Amino acid sequence: MLEKTFYKTMLKHSFNIPIKVTYWDGKSEVYGDGNPEIEIIFNKKIPIKNITSNASLALGEAFMDKDIEIQGSIQDLIEAAYESADSFFYNSKFKKFLPKQKHTEKQSQADVQSHYDIGNDFYELWLDPTLTYSCAYFTNGNKDDLEAAQMAKIHHILQKLNPEKGKTLLDIGCGWGTLMLTAAKEYDLKVTGVTLSQEQYDLVSKRIKDMGLEDQAEVLLEDYRELGDRQFDYVTSVGMFEHVGSENLGEYFDDVAKYLVPNGVALIHGITRQQGGATNAWIDKYIFPGGYIPGLVEIISRIEEAHLQIADMESLRRHYQRTLEIWDANFNKVRDQVQEKMGERFTRMWDMYLQACAASFQSGNIDVMQYLLTKGPSGKLLPMTRDYMLNDK
Structure with missing residues (x-):
C-alpha cells in the first residue's frame, strides 16, 4: 500500500500532460486533465529507495528490463516531465551532488571505446552516409x-573559421573523419585528426588512403593532450568537451589555446546546459561513461581563463532535437537487425536514449552551442559581420 501511495503522489505531479498509468496489480488511473495519449505500464514494482536514490537510473533500467512499458511517445513523455515544475526530476529531495569522475588518459580511452567501438557496422545502420x-x-x-x-x-x-588555403587544422575528437576530410579536400587545408576510438581510427585511415589525401591529412590514435608542442592555424572540436569532465574542462580549453598559433581561430561545438552543469546516472552507466554536460557560465569561465576570446556563439538546440528524431526513426527502421545483433535489452536502451535526448533538447533542459574563439583580438582575423558564415559552399 505504501508503494502505491508513493507512486500515485510522484506520478500525479510529474507531467504537464494527461498520463494513464497501469499498476502491477492491473488497476489503472489517469493523471491530469484530458484524454491521455501515453500510458505507463508497471509490470513490476520498482523499490522506492531506488527511485529516491536515483530516478533516472532506476527507471531507465526498469524500462530496459521491461519492468516498465510505455505505450506512446517516449520523447513526449520525457519532455512532459522536464516541463513540469513539480516533476520528481526537479524535486530537491531527489537531487544529489555531482559525482567525481576519473578522466585520466587511460580512463578516457576506456570511456570512449566503450561507446564508439560498439562497431562501425552498428552506427552505419542508422547514421547517414x-x-x-x-x-x-x-x-x-x-x-x-x-x-x-x-x-x-x-x-x-x-x-x-574564415579559413585560408594551405593552412593547418587540428580536429580534436575527429569521429569518422568527414569534417577533417572535407576541410582537406574542399578547403585545401592540411589536417590532423585525433581520436581514441580504434574503430574510428581504422576507418579514417582507410578513407584518407582511398581519397588520395596522404600528403594532406593524418589521423592519430592518441589522447588530444599528447600532441606536444604542435600548433595549428585552426582547431575544431565537435561533441568532445562533454567527455572530458568538469575537473578537466579548464585543461581542455587550455590545450585548445596551446595548440593554436598566435591569432589562430577555433570552433568548439558541444552540448551545454544553460541552467548549469549536470550528469545523468543512467546515461553515465550505459551510454557515455564519464560524460558531463557543462553549464554555459562554466564554459565561458574556462574560455576566459585560457585567454581565448569569444568571437561568436550560436545555439543549435532545435537542430539537435531534429537530428535525434531522425536518428531514432532510422534506428527503429532497422530495429530487428539491431536486436538480432545486440539483444532486446540493448535495443530498448538505445531507443530510450535517443528519444530521451530529443526530449531534453526539445524542452530546453540541454542546449548545443557553437563557440567561435580566437587567440588574439578577433578583428585581426574575422570579417566585421556574420555574413561570411552563411555563404553557400
Whole structure:
C-alpha cells in the first residue's frame, strides 16, 4: 500500500500532460486533465529507495528490463516531465551532488571505446552516409534530409573559421573523419585528426588512403593532450568537451589555446546546459561513461581563463532535437537487425536514449552551442559581420 501511495503522489505531479498509468496489480488511473495519449505500464514494482536514490537510473533500467512499458511517445513523455515544475526530476529531495569522475588518459580511452567501438557496422545502420554522429544543421527546416544537413553543419563550422588555403587544422575528437576530410579536400587545408576510438581510427585511415589525401591529412590514435608542442592555424572540436569532465574542462580549453598559433581561430561545438552543469546516472552507466554536460557560465569561465576570446556563439538546440528524431526513426527502421545483433535489452536502451535526448533538447533542459574563439583580438582575423558564415559552399 505504501508503494502505491508513493507512486500515485510522484506520478500525479510529474507531467504537464494527461498520463494513464497501469499498476502491477492491473488497476489503472489517469493523471491530469484530458484524454491521455501515453500510458505507463508497471509490470513490476520498482523499490522506492531506488527511485529516491536515483530516478533516472532506476527507471531507465526498469524500462530496459521491461519492468516498465510505455505505450506512446517516449520523447513526449520525457519532455512532459522536464516541463513540469513539480516533476520528481526537479524535486530537491531527489537531487544529489555531482559525482567525481576519473578522466585520466587511460580512463578516457576506456570511456570512449566503450561507446564508439560498439562497431562501425552498428552506427552505419542508422547514421547517414557521412557517419556524422553529432548535431546536424537544417538550413531548410524539415525539408533537408539528414545527409544534406550534416554536410551543411560541416561547412557551417569550416566557414566560421574564415579559413585560408594551405593552412593547418587540428580536429580534436575527429569521429569518422568527414569534417577533417572535407576541410582537406574542399578547403585545401592540411589536417590532423585525433581520436581514441580504434574503430574510428581504422576507418579514417582507410578513407584518407582511398581519397588520395596522404600528403594532406593524418589521423592519430592518441589522447588530444599528447600532441606536444604542435600548433595549428585552426582547431575544431565537435561533441568532445562533454567527455572530458568538469575537473578537466579548464585543461581542455587550455590545450585548445596551446595548440593554436598566435591569432589562430577555433570552433568548439558541444552540448551545454544553460541552467548549469549536470550528469545523468543512467546515461553515465550505459551510454557515455564519464560524460558531463557543462553549464554555459562554466564554459565561458574556462574560455576566459585560457585567454581565448569569444568571437561568436550560436545555439543549435532545435537542430539537435531534429537530428535525434531522425536518428531514432532510422534506428527503429532497422530495429530487428539491431536486436538480432545486440539483444532486446540493448535495443530498448538505445531507443530510450535517443528519444530521451530529443526530449531534453526539445524542452530546453540541454542546449548545443557553437563557440567561435580566437587567440588574439578577433578583428585581426574575422570579417566585421556574420555574413561570411552563411555563404553557400
